[in-house]
Amino acid sequence: MKTTTVFSFLVLLMFSSVTFAQDELQITAKDSIVQSSWIFGVGLNAVDDSGNVFNGIFNVSDEWNIVPFPSRVSIGRYFKSGLGLEAVGTYNQYKEGKIIDAEVISDNISYFGIDGRVTYDINKIIGQTAWFDPYVGIGAGYTDANNKGRGTYNAVVGFRTWFSDRWGLDFNSTGKWAMSQGEGATNHIQHAAGVVYQFGIEKGLSKRGEEKLELLAAIAKEKQRQTDSINEVNRLKDEKLLAERLKKQQEEDALAAAEKAKVDAINKRKTEIKSRIENLGNVYFGLNSSVVTSSSKKVLDSLVQVLEEIPTLTLKITSHTDSRGTSKYNDWLSQRRVDKTKDYLLSKGVSEDKLTTEAYGETQLLNECDDNTYCPEEKHAVNRRSEFVILEF
Template sequence: MKTTTIFSFLLLLMVSSVTFAQDELQITAKDSIVQSSWIFGVGLNAVDDSGNVFDGIFNVGEEWNIVPFPSRLSIGRYFKSGLGLEAIGTYNQYKEGNIIDGEINLEDISYFGVDGRVTYDINKIIGETGWFDPYVGVGAGYTDANNKGRGTYNAVVGFRTWFSDRWGLDFNSTGKWAMSQSEGATNHIQHAAGVVYQFGIEKGLSQRGEEKLELLAAIEKEKQRQTDSINEVNRLKDEALLAERLKKQQEADALAAAEKAKVDAINKRKTEIKSRIENLGNVYFGLNSSVVNYSSKKVLDSLVQVLEEIPTLTLKITSHTDSRGTSKYNDWLSQRRVDKTKDYLLSKGVPAEKLTTEAYGETMLLNECDDNTYCPEDKHAVNRRSEFVIIEF
């Protein structure tokens, strides 16, 4: 009994270990790092040009000069090797009453600086920390301070701390040594703090991530070896299913083609019949008349012939008037015209079920000749008509 209990415990421990190992082998965001990017920064800078930098390094009130608005812009390109190239522009103002070069400053004096530098990511030596990036660097620039322009040799130490792949904070201090101290140009130190934004990012795996990736590749290779045999067995089955689908698709395509041909034939026939009827022309009436005259009878006789040749054809007869007269009168007149047109066709032996009628009065004029427009008689005559619309064929 005791042996069984121990064996069960060991088995449970092995299963738990395998599960934990599989979870550990997941490639996550923690296994990736930013390897190269552009970084844009904006922030504040403080200049200590007291001439007593290291003795009063934290004497902010009397020796640091700061303006209360963003006064530093930077743009840099950072490479996989850990090296970075950065350009920086700063503005500041020596405050009246602060210590400048060991003396009390008597007025506000503008400060301008343009610098370029090369930095190195210390994480390349100590190992990636993900959120904390210390760096050192050297460079050169030009500074106009205390109304004295001078080229400078620069050395910087600082760090960036990241909240995400794109946003972070940058803190650094730069010592600036004048290339020439003629005309009283001195050395000074410049501190900076600001927000940085990272773009043009190229990411890669950390060392830990690379190790995980190699192990996952080995596991995947073994899984592939096991599934290859299953895939081979299923291949023939898939080919048979594909052939069946292809056959069904071909049958469906054939049915669709036949249906399309049928529809095309019907539409072609309808177009031909419509064209034939339209070519006969309309039935026209005299002013205030519903009499089917000689020329209109010739049109209707030709229409009878079409109806006899196409036994399935049914039509709707529509009759109209011109705009002269009242609407009520024109409604009555168009009804008489449609009735007279239908009666003539019935008298020629056309079955009544092949004909329907509708009277529109003056509501469907074919031209501009309405109640507000003067038109000659020949234009009004165009609107006094009966027309024929195909219902079925």
């Protein structure tokens, strides 16, 4: 009993561990980082231009100069490689009584700086963190300090800490070395702190996210291998059934092909018979006449031969008139014509059950020669006819 209880507990624990591991392997927002962006910043700056460089670096009351309003603005573009390009503009004011260039000044003096710099994200070396973003950089600029303008070589060290993908704080210190020491221009240090806003963001996976992605890919590959194995087993099981279906389909295709060949042969034969009868031509009549002429008898005699050669052939004889005369008269005339045509064929030994008739009067003209159109006699003659339609063959 105790053994069973322990075993059940271990199974439950293992199941919980697998479930937890699967949850851990999900790619989430925490696994993504900002890889490139624009960063805009606004903040304060403090200048230490006492002339003693690093001596008394924290002597804020005597050596640091700060204005009580936003005095620094920056804009920069930061790339996937870790490099960044940044432009910085600063304003400050040396306060009366502060130590500037190793002397205590007696008046307030304005400070202006415009700098450009290249920075590098140290996280590219030490590994990404979600909130701490240290960097170093070098650059150059122009500074007007203590009423002395000078170009400067700059070196910066700092870090940003992020509250979200867009908002954070930036803290940095910059050493500025005068390109020329003429007119008493000296080196100085500038500290800065401010709010930064990130936009134009392009995100990617962190190292942890990439590791998760690789593991997920490996799991997916293994699942696919298992699925392929199952599919292969199922395929082998289904081979016999597939072969039977294929054989049945082939038999059905063969029957369909034979049926199609039969239908095609019938249609071909019908087309040949129809063409043969059409080539004989129609039986034509004179104006207001139902007499079968000698030329028409030749057509009918040829038709008799066709009927004798094809015992299964049955025809419908249709007779027509031209448009001249009343409709009632033309109906009567076309009936006489169809009767005369049938009588001639019967007189030649054609069985009556092979023939049916229908009279159309002037309702099926072959041209434009109606009651409202003038036509010469040869055009009207085309409409005075008996035709033959295949019913069976």
